[in-house]
Amino acid sequence: xxxxxxxxxxxxxxxxxxxxxxxxxxxxxxxxxxxxxxxxxxxxxxxxxxxxxxxxxxxxxxxxxxxxxxxxxxxxxxxxxxxxxxxxxxxxxxxxxxxxxxxxxxxxxxxxxxxxxxxxxxxxxxxxxxxxxxxxxxxxxxxxxxxxxxxxxxxxxxxxxxxxxxxxxxxxxxxxxxxxxxxxxxxxxxxxxxxxxxxxxxxxxxxxxxxxxxxxxxxxxxxxxxxxxxxxxxxxxxxxxxxxxxxxxxxxxxxxxxxxxxxxxxxxxxxxxxxxxxxxxxxxxxxxxxxxxxxxxxxxxxxxxxxxxxxxxxxxxxxxxxxxxxxxxxxxxxxxxxxxxxxxxxxxxxxxxxxxxxxxxxxxxxxxxxxxxxxxxxxxxxxxxxxxxxxxxxxxxxxxx
Amino acid sequence: xxxxxxxxxxxxxxxxxxxxxxxxxxxxxxxxxxxxxxxxxxxxxxxxxxxxxxxxxxxxxxxxxxxxxxxxxxxxxxxxxxxxxxxxxxxxxxxxxxxxxxxxxxxxxxxxxxxxxxxxxxxxxxxxxxxxxxxxxxxxxxxxxxxxxxxxxxxxxxxxxxxxxxxxxxxxxxxxxxxxxxxxxxxxxxxxxxxxxxxxxxxxxxxxxxxxxxxxxxxxxxxxxxxxxxxxxxxxxxxxxxxxxxxxxxxxxxxxxxxxxxxx
Numbered sequence: 001x002x003x004x005x006x007x008x009x010x011x012x013x014x015x016x017x018x019x020x021x022x023x024x025x026x027x028x029x030x031x032x033x034x035x036x037x038x039x040x041x042x043x044x045x046x047x048x049x050x051x052x053x054x055x056x057x058x059x060x061x062x063x064x065x066x067x068x069x070x071x072x073x074x075x076x077x078x079x080x081x082x083x084x085x086x087x088x089x090x091x092x093x094x095x096x097x098x099x100x101x102x103x104x105x106x107x108x109x110x111x112x113x114x115x116x117x118x119x120x121x122x123x124x125x126x127x128x129x130x131x132x133x134x135x136x137x138x139x140x141x142x143x144x145x146x147x148x149x150x151x152x153x154x155x156x157x158x159x160x161x162x163x164x165x166x167x168x169x170x171x172x173x174x175x176x177x178x179x180x181x182x183x184x185x186x187x188x189x190x191x192x193x194x195x196x197x198x199x200x201x202x203x204x205x206x207x208x209x210x211x212x213x214x215x216x217x218x219x220x221x222x223x224x225x226x227x228x229x230x231x232x233x234x235x236x237x238x239x240x241x242x243x244x245x246x247x248x249x250x251x252x253x254x255x256x257x258x259x260x261x262x263x264x265x266x267x268x269x270x271x272x273x274x275x276x277x278x279x280x281x282x283x284x285x286x287x288x289x290x291x292x293x294x295x296x297x298x299x300x301x302x303x304x305x306x307x308x309x310x311x312x313x314x315x316x317x318x319x320x321x322x323x324x325x326x327x328x329x330x331x332x333x334x335x336x337x338x339x340x341x342x343x344x345x346x347x348x349x350x351x352x353x354x355x356x357x358x359x360x361x362x363x364x365x366x367x368x369x370x371x372x373x374x375x376x377x378x379x380x381x382x383x384x385x386x387x388x389x390x391x392x393x394x395x396x397x398x399x400x401x
Numbered sequence: 402x403x404x405x406x407x408x409x410x411x412x413x414x415x416x417x418x419x420x421x422x423x424x425x426x427x428x429x430x431x432x433x434x435x436x437x438x439x440x441x442x443x444x445x446x447x448x449x450x451x452x453x454x455x456x457x458x459x460x461x462x463x464x465x466x467x468x469x470x471x472x473x474x475x476x477x478x479x480x481x482x483x484x485x486x487x488x489x490x491x492x493x494x495x496x497x498x499x500x501x502x503x504x505x506x507x508x509x510x511x512x513x514x515x516x517x518x519x520x521x522x523x524x525x526x527x528x529x530x531x532x533x534x535x536x537x538x539x540x541x542x543x544x545x546x547x548x549x550x551x552x553x554x555x556x557x558x559x560x561x562x563x564x565x566x567x568x569x570x571x572x573x574x575x576x577x578x579x580x581x582x583x584x585x586x587x588x589x590x591x592x593x594x595x596x597x598x599x600x601x602x603x604x605x606x607x608x609x610x611x612x613x614x615x616x617x618x619x620x621x622x623x624x625x626x627x628x629x630x631x632x633x634x635x636x637x638x639x640x641x642x643x644x645x646x647x648x649x650x651x652x653x654x655x656x657x658x659x660x661x662x663x664x665x
Contacts, residue, residue, distance in 0.1 A: 298505030
């Protein structure tokens with residue numbers, strides 16, 4: 001079998017991106033994970049336990065829904081992969097369940113995580129409650145404020161939520177703080193990274209746990225369209241985990257167009273953006289070589305997006321590579337465009353999406369569509385956590401609306 | 402001869418290395434702090450290249466890096482400052498920082514600038530040995546720039562041996578599993594210090610993280626050739642910078658700090 005050009009190599013690189021740029025203080029933890037993750041993940045007992053939890057606990061498979069009114073609007077067959085219907089409300093549970101089983105088998109007693117929108121934090125707090133493990137979630141203070149319902153959920157689940165006050169007080173800063181915690185706990189702690197970022201093997205590990213998304217799509221598309229692959233897949237990209245999962249089984253199929261939607265904030269020609277592909281360059285952050293938003297001297301630029309989950313100054317090494325090779329196309333979606341797309345799908349389909357997922361929906365306006373095309377949009381999360389933002393922006397607290 | 406080798410050949414113990422962040426408290430304090438440290442009898446200085454996301458640092462060094470960047474510090478300015486005082490500097494200068502600014506600057510360009518600025522070695526915690534050997538060792542060798550590795554209490558014996566064999570200058574022995582600025586009881590880790598010494602009997606060893614006063618410095622000297630102090634010194638600089646007569650008292654404060662560590 002020929003190896004795909006888009007696979008990770010033995011040193012953990014996708015093309016020029018990836019690797020493990022970690023201080024000696026993390027070598028033990030990361031090496032332990034690297035030496036064991038594939039072995040554990042291929043163990044039949046592990047697979048059975050994960051499969052059972054994904055089905056009976058998380059509610060998988062998530063439906064693939066033919067959105068007829070949205071399809072009529074865009075003159076193409078639009079399918080929504082309903083990750084928003086998973087337990088905890090997003091795709092993050094796929095990875096959290098996988099990693100908690102991994103942590104258990106590594107003998108870890110304490111779990112740490114970073115979170116932006118709080119979706120990964122909630123998923124991690126949930127699986128820790130399920131397994132009775134101690135859980136500490138680092139969250140930027142800005143995000144603690146803008147995603148208050150998720151903070152309350154994490155605390156109700158028994159997690160300790162630590163507001164992070166460095167930098168812009170968002171996802172990047174929460175990740176720094178989680179890494180610092182991990183440095184101080186080299187024996188008993190597993191770090192459940194929420195996206196396809198971080199040192200090797202995390203990007204591969206998380207992509208594998210999220211790959212269930214495209215695995216299910218294949219079967220569902222076969223029964224609905226008679227073909228096991230779509231013409232295009234669209235997913236939003238912060239670090240890139242839901243997109244990695246939605247692309248995974250189609251990456252080697254050139255007939256499937258792959259689109260990532262980045263948070264452009266107020267626009268890529270303004271400093272208030274998080275569209276790394278549009279404005280970034282190669283660099284090293286959080287343990288791997290990726291595309292990064294940085295200045296001339298390699299200082300990381302503070303990102304901005306209305307969506308806390310996309311408010312990250314880098315994209316994982318897989319996406320950096322898919323971008324560099326032209327295999328996937330990354331689109332810049334502004335706050336405004338995402339908000340309008342959120343309202344559109346709510347009114348056409350009765351689905352309130354997460355702000356992150358709304359970016360993927362907005363991308364429907366930016367790609368060439370034809371009537372016979374089958375397009376899957378990965379609806380990565382539900383919008384409950386964003387109701388404050390929607391209410392404020394659209395004025396739903398006013399009777400006129 | 403590289404000044405680091407010269408240092409460890411002529412002095413076997415009580416070696417004091419001080420870390421400070423370039424551009425802190427003020428952009429142009431770098432030269433004065435360096436010269437004053439040398440005058441005060443410090444054996445080696447680690448000049449911190451500030452980074453926006455210092456993931457292995459505690460609050461004190463994080464804040465100093467943040468302030469230095471706000472002050473406008475960057476690698477070009479830092480090299481200019483070092484070149485200005487190059488003739489007056491006799492002790493080894495090491496640059497310490499995270500890899501991204503070096504990578505973005507261009508590693509080749511960085512090495513050249515280090516030579517012209519009189520830099521003897523670098524400590525880049527997130528540039529692991531494997532990547533260094535694969536991609537940059539030849540370049541560093543060509544410029545006689547030393548790559549100083551870290552070891553920690555969790556580093557396995559074989560890896561300690563490899564780090565010792567593949568690097569030059571000295572080994573930075575991180576005292577405990579933590580970020581900078583922690584206050585561990587160093588004696589708790591004496592098994593680890595002895596283990597490293599046993600594996601690397603000839604290699605110069607410096608203990609860092611948690612050295613903050615004459616007592617902890619004495620412990621470092623007991624198990625290694627010397628100690629590295631960062632956070633405690635930056636705290637001293639910060640306190641001095643809040644005084645109105647900062648410029649006048651700076652050199653005195655630095656002297657007093659070094660004396661308090663040396664215990665004389």
